[in-house]
Amino acid sequence: MRLAQTIQGRIEDGTYPPGTRVPSENQLVQAFGMSRPTVVRALELLKRDGWLESRQGFGTIVRGRPEVVEQQDRRGRAALTRDESQTPGRLIEVGHVPVPARVASALGLPKQAKVLVRRFLVEEDGEAVELVSSYFPAGLVDGTELETSEALSGSVREHLEARKKVRFDHVTERVSARLPDSGEAELLELPEGVPVLSVLVIACDTSGQALQVVDVLLPADRQELEDTYRLN
Template sequence: MAYEVAAPKYVRLAQTLQGRIEDGTYPPGSRVPSENQLVQAFGMSRPTVVRALELLKRDGWLESRQGFGTIVRGRPEVAERKVQRGREVLDRQEDRASGRLVEVRQVPVPPRVAALLGVPRTAQVLLRRLLIEADGEPVELSSSYFPAGMVEGTELGDSALLAEGLRAHLEARKKVRFDHVTERVSARIPSREEAGLLEMAEGEPVLSVLVLACDASGQALQVTDVLLPADRQELEETYRLD
């Protein structure tokens, strides 16, 4: 049995603030809200707020300036080099992607996805599955799950490719706003169906990047399971040493 471990509160707050820097809510050179304002806005304790700000300063997103408070530096060079699968999933235009839509249907919600979406395990959710190819070879299987409330009034249930990203589509039609993404990376053996779509031999592992996309309140809007054949991937990250 797999257990979901939520990220610490200070990490979730840091991710939210980072997202607001990236979308221009807090532009470079501006001051971020004071500790007191952040405590009131997010309902978190001062130590949690302080720790989140320290994390962003350490990673180069923020800096302290005497007499000015905490200032936004913008996206650090290290972050520019980091692959953000969640952003790719949300912003990818299906009709321009090098792949095909292989499945769109209502399915029983997988237990792990039910916990993340906050829906009953007996619920039905919409599955929208996209297979990405490169040089004629499948390199990614992206399975997005949407609760019923997010599907009504959208084109997510249609079998036609979307001419815009999932985020843009939902924000325009459901009047929601995506605020932050949490990614959880693990390795597993794919199902027979998944292995077949990825043209993998039985028993070969995949990297699973579970993308949880939320609004500012932390409510999950969609969950996407991105499968990458392990033998076709190389992960690299550059980071500072304290």
């Protein structure tokens, strides 16, 4: 999220040096004009990733840049572990549709095949931030609750692993940019001409068979992709 990236940048440039306290939640709310829940979430993300830590009696302390920044917040992981019932936003579509070309290729399906789609609009502070479309081959849907129009409790991954006895093993992510169609632009509240980033998440079992494909659409003007990794 943007606020977490901003605070992380201030840690990296020395504005918030290691060992010092970060500004209080009230100070951050006033400084950045964000709501308190947004500030709390940003601090929690930075604590989880090792940039900050809570110390009894001292508050939130800057740890500095982690030796290796593990991208625990990768889109694929988030898409597969998201609990719809606990995610701010709304389920806007559930149904069988002709498989989109990119998804057909990932699932190994013919172009005219039908797949189940669950489309969820993720919101933050009342603003649409992600349009998440999850596609499932028809044979994987029987005996599950994926066709329900109610938000699922728990992640889809947990649901499928429990009901279908499959095992998710690895994920491939493909990132591309394009212009949204009119429906996508309306849902994401995008002005004309603003592109989206499409993160196609292909979740496979140990044999490489795709179990689920998720297309995560993000407003490109609000995104900054960064990864840190060790060179062997």
